[in-house]
Amino acid sequence: GENVEQHPSTLSVQEGDSAVIKCTYSDSASNYFPWYKQELGKGPQLIIDIRSNVGEKKDQRIAVTLNKTAKHFSLHITETQPEDSAVYFCAASRDSGYSTLTFGKGTMLLVSP
Amino acid sequence: SQTIHQWPATLVQPVGSPLSLECTVEGTSNPNLYWYRQAAGRGLQLLFYSVGIGQISSEVPQNLSASRPQDRQFILSSKKLLLSDSGFYLCAWNTGVAGGPEQYFGPGTRLTVT
Numbered sequence: 006g007e008n009v010e011q012h013p014s015t016l017s018v019q020e021g022d023s024a025v026i027k028c029t030y031s032d033s034a035s036n037y038f039p040w041y042k043q044e045l046g047k048g049p050q051l052i053i054d055i056r057s058n059v060g061e062k063k064d065q066r067i068a069v070t071l072n073k074t075a076k077h078f079s080l081h082i083t084e085t086q087p088e089d090s091a092v093y094f095c096a097a098s099r100d101s102g103y104s105t106l107t108f109g110k111g112t113m114l115l116v117s118p
Numbered sequence: 119s120q121t122i123h124q125w126p127a128t129l130v131q132p133v134g135s136p137l138s139l140e141c142t143v144e145g146t147s148n149p150n151l152y153w154y155r156q157a158a159g160r161g162l163q164l165l166f167y168s169v170g171i172g173q174i175s176s177e178v179p180q181n182l183s184a185s186r187p188q189d190r191q192f193i194l195s196s197k198k199l200l201l202s203d204s205g206f207y208l209c210a211w212n213t214g215v216a217g218g219p220e221q222y223f224g225p226g227t228r229l230t231v232t
Contacts, residue, residue, distance in 0.1 A: 046228075049162070049208070051221070098219045100218060101219060103150070103169065104219045106221055
């Protein structure tokens, strides 16, 4: 089955800095890679996703890059703000409504004012 | 638009007591439904998923069971809770056959077994 590794487990940055979270996956058949943000005591929220037919996707201050050859993908947050502080999860699956997501273990991002 | 509800929001139960957590989805038909558990660490563990009424797939053998009595209702149960059942339980849905793998999570239920 699929295995997703996520690094780092904790990331502390100053407000305004950039943050990068990296994930690797094992199943070459995976072609859908979402990122979730989970604030304390809440359910995870889908913030951005990428499919294997593109190498990069941006949405305002967040971007995701994908390297299918190396089987890794990354989340980039620019101009971080204190409200970006949360736990971020990456996941991987096949691009099908029947597929289940395999999650990484999460990264706690702390943005200091 | 679609909305997912979970209740209760928090629950404190003694060891050996039964459990029933409920999840409902509004604004969509024939969704796939999922139960996850998030223990003291941060990882998300898939417990059960369902692609239709009465159809349940179990990912991890355990003290829990799931049922789907209606199209948009998913229930997580236990006959006798263990201390290790404590955690944050999350329900999620996606559009199933009609759509892609994007999953959307509910607000969660915090369960403490004492």
